[in-house]
Structures are given as structure tokens and as C-alpha cells.
Amino acid sequence: MAKPIQIDTFKEYQYLSEATLSADGRRCVYVQSQSNAEGTGYEHDLKCWDFDQKRSIPLTSGHKERNFLFEDAEHILFPADRTGEDEKAAKQGKTQTTYYRLNLNGGEARKAFTLPWKVTALKPVDGETLAALVLKDLDELPIEGLEGKALDKALAQREEEKDYEVLDELPYWFNGRGFINKKRTWAVLVKPGTDEAQILSPKYMDVRHLEISPDHTKIAIAGPEFDSVNSQTSVLYLIDRASGERTTLVPSGKWSFGHLGWLNDNQLAVTATDYQTWGSSENAKLYTIDIASGAMTLLNGEDLSWGSSVGSDAKLYGGRGWKIVNGEIWTLLTWDNHSELTVFDRQGQRRALTTAEGSVDFFDVQNGRIVMSAMRKMRLQELYELKDGVEIQLTHVNDAVLAESYVAQPEKISFTNDGVRIDGWVLKPIDFDPVKTYPAVLDIHGGPKAAYGEVFMHEMQYWASQGYFVFFCNPRGSDGRGNAFMDLRGKYGTVDYSDIMTFTDLVLKTYPMIDEHRVAVTGGSYGGFMTNWIIGHTNRFACAASQRSISNWFSKSLTTDIGYYHNMSQMDSTPWENPEKMWGFSPLKYADKAVTPTLFIHSDQDYRCWMAEGLQMFQALKLHNVDARICLFHGENHELSRSGKPIHRIRRLKEITQWFDQYTDHLSVLEPEEETENETEA
Structure with missing residues (x-):
């Protein structure tokens, strides 16, 4: 007889996120999360699915590891404060993020570098340069270069200001982030191990997208730019790495971008809407942008729901929902009552790769291999490989959780x-x-x-x-x-x-x-x-x-x-x-x-x-x-x-x-x- 699901059974669920393939497609690193024993939060560890060995290998056990990136096919970087350096710096009024390097062939993670910002995302540009998205509080009293009594005074002033919130923007707070008045995400180029850093974005821009061209010579950044009221429209800038010149491809005031990526060295693809026909929930359409002229050209004008909107309280975090591979656009779409992995060819023609009921939550594709996280047949999240149209289940982290439980079928x-x-x-x-x-x-x-x-x-x-x-x-x-x-x-x-x-x-x-x-x-x-x-x-x-x-x-x-x-x-x-x-x-x-x-x-x-x-x-x-x-x-x-x-x-x-x-x-x-x-x- 099937057992009833209990009020706290979800504490046993394993939540998957951030599945990312190595460049050679032989490995897939992902985050596996679950409730901690006390029920006061969640633990996160990195795992690696090895396609040669056909098994999952634990990579970390610190219970705090997320937001990793591949440095190359055999090494990953991830932020961690294993020695307490970042916490100590924060008490001194400094902001920094320390990254560790882990060899996927074995061995312990070792400290790689520390960046002097609160980093939210990191992308490799070339062998020695990284592009980072970092948090910046424009109203925070600067302390850079201060020492002794001057530093103590500035830190005391910062502490006093914690008693107040001064608001002069909209929105001034945001769900999950708290007060965001005069807080921005900047785009920065860095060379770890050196003091070299180049701020790519204007002071008041809040960068939502950062994409590096295939030839590594250009960087596109997009997001709202405002100093009073965020109009929810995007500006798109192009940065030339050689000269450092920043040019405006699409000015602010009309378009809002949902996704952005490089089709080739001379052309971008975006999902965009101007909200003029159906209001603030309007479905975006697919466009190309010529970087020489800034001209936007409609690539696919279908009325499509981008991303997966199929909800569940048995998912915790997400992962990739858009990627451009060899000039083709891979993305998730919500279709009727399920979500699908879909590919648009160079002419904008769409073909669905999955059509089953349930949800595809995120995916990655590399070197001909496709992986995705999905919820199928009223089961919890698992990783799948999509091969010749067949979904092959890789992980079985949740199989035992509900094996003997009553799961009502819709x-x-x-x-x-x-x-x-x-x-x-x-x-x-x-x-x-x-x-x-x-x-x-x-x-x-x-x-x-x-x-x-x-x-x-x-x-x-x-x-x-x-x-x-x-x-x-x-x-x-x-x-x-x-x-x-x-x-x-x-x-x-x-x-x-x-x-x-x-x-x-x-x-x-x-x-x-x-x-x-x-x-x-x-x-x-x-x-x-x-x-x-x-x-x-x-x-x-x-x-x-x-x-x-x-x-x-x-x-x-x-x-x-x-x-x-x-x-x-x-x-x-x-x-x-x-x-x-x-x-x-x-x-x-x-x-x-x-x-x-x-x-x-x-x-x-x-x-x-x-x-x-x-x-x-x-x-x-x-x-x-x-x-x-x-x-x-x-x-x-x-x-x-x-x-x-x-x-x-x-x-x-x-x-x-x-x-x-x-x-x-x-x-x-x-x-x-x-x-x-x-x-x-x-």
C-alpha cells in the first residue's frame, strides 16, 4: 500500500540547477541542493556527471557551492569563503569575492584569485581575461585609499547610515533583494592576479546581459539605464576590446530585451518587445541586430511564450534557458500546459526537440551533446540526455524519495x-x-x-x-x-x-x-x-x-x-x-x-x-x-x-x-x- 506524502517530505527532495557541459561534452557539472537538517536553509554541492563512466561524481561537500563556471574542459571556478577572508574583509568595510579552482580529474579545490567586488556572474573572455557582473552601491561612502583615522571615520559614517533608507528612485526595493535604491549591476573586465580592471558599463546602467563575441573582440551589454525612474526599457551597448570604445547599438526608451546572444561576429539575436500592443505582459518576438548599423530585423514573428512558465513548488533554482550554437538559437518555450526545448535555425524556422507533458527547466548543449533538467510523469527533477529525440534519464537522485509514496495522477x-x-x-x-x-x-x-x-x-x-x-x-x-x-x-x-x-x-x-x-x-x-x-x-x-x-x-x-x-x-x-x-x-x-x-x-x-x-x-x-x-x-x-x-x-x-x-x-x-x-x- 502506498504511503501518504507527509507535510515535510519536501525536505528529502533533491533540487537540481545550473547544469553545464564541458567544452568537449564529456562532463556535465551541476548543483544539487536540499534542505539542511535543521530546516533553516538549503545546502548546495557541486556534482559532475561523467559520460565516460556513466555516473555522478561528488565534487564539493562544503554545502555552499553554487554559481560555478568552466575555465576550460577540465577545470571549474566557483566562489567560496573557505578561510573567512571575505567575511573578515566585509567587517572592515571592504567588498570582495574569492574564487576557487577545481580540477575535475581529481584533487582538492585551491584558491584561484580574489576580486574586489561582490561578483554575481563570471564569464571567461580569453585565456587571461574574465568578464564579471558586480554589484555597486552608488550611494555608499567610498573608502578606497583611506587609512588610519580617515578610514575609521568613514566606516563609522557607513555604520550610522545603516539606520536610514534614503529613496529617490523607482523601484526602490525589489523582491528577494531588499532595498535597491541607487544599487546597480556593473559589467567589468578583469585579469585575475593583476590590478587591471576595466569598467564597461555607464554609472547608472543596471546590466542584465553580458555577451562576448565568438572572436572575443567585442562585448555586448544590455539593461536599463536610469537615475530616477526605471522605465523597464533596455539600452544595448557594444564595447570594442582593442580600443575600449563603447557605442550605442539600441538606445533606451523603446525596447525591452528578454534574451541576448551572438549569432556570429557581426550579428546579435534578441527577444524583444515594446509593450505597445498587449501591455506589460506582452510576448517578445525574435530579432537580429546588425552591429555595424544597429538595425533590428524580425527573425521570427510568431506569438510565443519564451521560457518555462510551468510552475512547481518542487524546484529551487534554475539554469540556462537560451543558448546560440553554430548560428542556431536554442531556447525554452511554454506551449499550452508544458514547456519545450526548441531550436530556431538561421532563417528563424522553429522545431521542437521535446513535446512531452511536464516541464523542461533548463538545458545545455555542447559538442553535439544535449542535457536538460525535466519533470516528467509526475516525478521530481532529474537530469536527462536528449539523444536522437529520446530522453535518457541520467541521474536518479529523487527516485527513492517517492518510490513508496502515493502520487496522485492528474x-x-x-x-x-x-x-x-x-x-x-x-x-x-x-x-x-x-x-x-x-x-x-x-x-x-x-x-x-x-x-x-x-x-x-x-x-x-x-x-x-x-x-x-x-x-x-x-x-x-x-x-x-x-x-x-x-x-x-x-x-x-x-x-x-x-x-x-x-x-x-x-x-x-x-x-x-x-x-x-x-x-x-x-x-x-x-x-x-x-x-x-x-x-x-x-x-x-x-x-x-x-x-x-x-x-x-x-x-x-x-x-x-x-x-x-x-x-x-x-x-x-x-x-x-x-x-x-x-x-x-x-x-x-x-x-x-x-x-x-x-x-x-x-x-x-x-x-x-x-x-x-x-x-x-x-x-x-x-x-x-x-x-x-x-x-x-x-x-x-x-x-x-x-x-x-x-x-x-x-x-x-x-x-x-x-x-x-x-x-x-x-x-x-x-x-x-x-x-x-x-x-x-x-
Whole structure:
């Protein structure tokens, strides 16, 4: 008999990221992560799949190694502070990053060099030069060259300034990064072991892309450049290595680049959009850029969803989603309810290399060999080699985790609403008996430009193991179906709400063993918005759990990292142009109509959907005598459910499940009963 998935089973999951092939294609180095024993964070180690030996070889055991790069076919570099030098320097007000070199043929990692910046990415340019992306605080008091009393005074001033945040830019904070006012990512050329360094980017540019030409003579950098308000458009510069000259290929003010790479020594490829037709969620198109003239030419004008938007709470980090090989563009696309590895030839013609249900999360290709991380057949992440169209599983790091567990298989339900096809799925509870009745959970994804697919979701599988039906769908607004399907500007809570309610009706009709009086609803981010919207427009649900939600489009637009451009675009209005419209789409307006008992989950460092959103709705319900509770997590952000501290992820799931149990007259297993830290409840 299959065992139920427990609330903390995810602590056993192995999370894969950063899979990268050596130049000869004989090895694939990747990061393998898992929860630490205490549940307070995650451990990361480097592993190497050796294709000759057909096995995975551990490379590091420090539990902190990530963000590596190949120096050559047999050596990798990775940042680490194994002697405490970087920490000691930080206490002295200095910033540095130390890199170690590891021979893949064996031996211990040895210190390679130290760079005087906080490095976020490193790329080899030639045999002795590296290109780095480094963090720079433009407001930080400089201490370079200071000694003695002058240095002590400057450090004391820096310490005093930690008590204040002075803001004069938008955005001034960002989810997962904190306050970012006057903080930039610079592009720098360095020669390790020397004092030679060349800053490639202008002072106020925030570099998002750095690509080196195949002949190593030119470097392209792209990203926003601003000193007050980030318009979310990109500038593209070309740097000539010989002269150091920086020229503008594409000026700021129109285009936003999603991907960038060199097709050849004279031509770049980009995915770009001007947001003029479909707003801030518009799908990009594929262009080439001639570096002599800066002219952009459309290479593929199809309406495509770039990257993998198929969500799961059983993935932690990512890896490569775009690469140019011999003039062909390799990338990931979201297609319907799954993601595919796709290649565009030199004429822009597209061919899919994978079409299976599930998700391809990242990939690499080198010397004719293709590797990728995928979630297939409701299993957890593994590395695969794609050979002659066949996916060959390489790693088996997660096979044993769920081998004896009940994993509910999704049963697909498709229907037409307003002439539009909508896809959804149902998970049956453990030990399902068709003559019994069951409670159920409607789970709504975030985005809304995201997608559910046939991939493993821990929270859903846990609820199914606790005796709940779980059902979920991709309403209008979701990704993978083109711009027209995705476009919800000025329509939030209308067609999407209709799709979700029609889906709920169909599920209850198709599965009469679900007790319609014992159905709960939950969702996060946009799913939290929809949960808040639902409780103000129907009393059909026994209870609700609203997570990292949106309740008021005025506060959402004017306090969050993406509010001032994305959310105003999505509302198709601003607080000044049409305040009635924005208020009409705000769930808070309808809080006086709500009667559904509602739990709110929020994090105090969530700058994507700030905690004011959950607090406003919670307070409104309390004022109208509706059963309500909020659990606020200290030190967590918008990613709590996916990458928060494991003990916090357990507490979150426990809070939600207890709430469901209470109002659906159900009893779940909520072990482990762990004591958690840094949380306040109201």
C-alpha cells in the first residue's frame, strides 16, 4: 500500500540547477541542493556527471557551492569563503569575492584569485581575461585609499547610515533583494592576479546581459539605464576590446530585451518587445541586430511564450534557458500546459526537440551533446540526455524519495467557456473510494501569466495524501496560449473568474463524490488576488486561504517593486486617470460582502505583493465579523512557498491545512509538530 506524502517530505527532495557541459561534452557539472537538517536553509554541492563512466561524481561537500563556471574542459571556478577572508574583509568595510579552482580529474579545490567586488556572474573572455557582473552601491561612502583615522571615520559614517533608507528612485526595493535604491549591476573586465580592471558599463546602467563575441573582440551589454525612474526599457551597448570604445547599438526608451546572444561576429539575436500592443505582459518576438548599423530585423514573428512558465513548488533554482550554437538559437518555450526545448535555425524556422507533458527547466548543449533538467510523469527533477529525440534519464537522485509514496495522477478536464478552451486537472485522494464523499481544494496559480501543467506539486500531493480532492486549471490570463489568451488588462476578476467558477461547476458535476459544501479555495499572488475576489463575489466555498495576495490596486501599484509599471498596465489605468476603474477591480471594495472564513499568509519582506495587501483584507473581514486569521512570516519574501526556510514552508502548509480541516470537517496529519522561529500571528 502506498504511503501518504507527509507535510515535510519536501525536505528529502533533491533540487537540481545550473547544469553545464564541458567544452568537449564529456562532463556535465551541476548543483544539487536540499534542505539542511535543521530546516533553516538549503545546502548546495557541486556534482559532475561523467559520460565516460556513466555516473555522478561528488565534487564539493562544503554545502555552499553554487554559481560555478568552466575555465576550460577540465577545470571549474566557483566562489567560496573557505578561510573567512571575505567575511573578515566585509567587517572592515571592504567588498570582495574569492574564487576557487577545481580540477575535475581529481584533487582538492585551491584558491584561484580574489576580486574586489561582490561578483554575481563570471564569464571567461580569453585565456587571461574574465568578464564579471558586480554589484555597486552608488550611494555608499567610498573608502578606497583611506587609512588610519580617515578610514575609521568613514566606516563609522557607513555604520550610522545603516539606520536610514534614503529613496529617490523607482523601484526602490525589489523582491528577494531588499532595498535597491541607487544599487546597480556593473559589467567589468578583469585579469585575475593583476590590478587591471576595466569598467564597461555607464554609472547608472543596471546590466542584465553580458555577451562576448565568438572572436572575443567585442562585448555586448544590455539593461536599463536610469537615475530616477526605471522605465523597464533596455539600452544595448557594444564595447570594442582593442580600443575600449563603447557605442550605442539600441538606445533606451523603446525596447525591452528578454534574451541576448551572438549569432556570429557581426550579428546579435534578441527577444524583444515594446509593450505597445498587449501591455506589460506582452510576448517578445525574435530579432537580429546588425552591429555595424544597429538595425533590428524580425527573425521570427510568431506569438510565443519564451521560457518555462510551468510552475512547481518542487524546484529551487534554475539554469540556462537560451543558448546560440553554430548560428542556431536554442531556447525554452511554454506551449499550452508544458514547456519545450526548441531550436530556431538561421532563417528563424522553429522545431521542437521535446513535446512531452511536464516541464523542461533548463538545458545545455555542447559538442553535439544535449542535457536538460525535466519533470516528467509526475516525478521530481532529474537530469536527462536528449539523444536522437529520446530522453535518457541520467541521474536518479529523487527516485527513492517517492518510490513508496502515493502520487496522485492528474485527470485532465477540458471545456469551452465563451468559445475559449480551458484546461484543468483533478487529483484524487489517497485510498479513493467512489462511494465515499470527500472535501476538496481549488488551487489557483499566480502570475496570472503562468501555467499549471502535469508536474509534481508538493502542496497538492500532500493534500491528496490527506484525503482531499485537489483541482486546478489554467484560466484566461495564463501563459502558453498566446497574447490574446494571456491578456487580462482591465478584465481582472471577469473572464478569469468566469473560467474558474465554470471549471468548479464542471468538477463537482464530474466527481459527485466531492461534497460541494466542503470545498476550500486557495492561491498565491494573482491566485491570492483571485481568492480575495472570490470571497467577495460568492459564498460557495467553505473556507479560503489567501496567500501573498492583492487586495487593493492603489496600494499594489504605489508600494511594490513592479506596481508602478506592470500593475498599472494590467489595470489599463492609473489611480489618477480612472480611480473608479482601479477600485472596481480591487477585492477590498467587496470585503463587506464576504462571509467565507479566510486565512491570510504573508511575508514581511514580500515586495512583490507587500504585506499591506494581506493586512488590509484581513482587517476588513474582521471589521465585518468574518472569521479571519493572518500568519505573517518574518524574513521571508514572495517565494516563501517555493524557497522559504523549510521550517517556514512546513508552518505555512500546516496553517493552511488546519484551516481547511476546521471548516471542511476533516482531519489531516500535520506532523511534524515543529517549533518554528521568527513568525507573528494575528
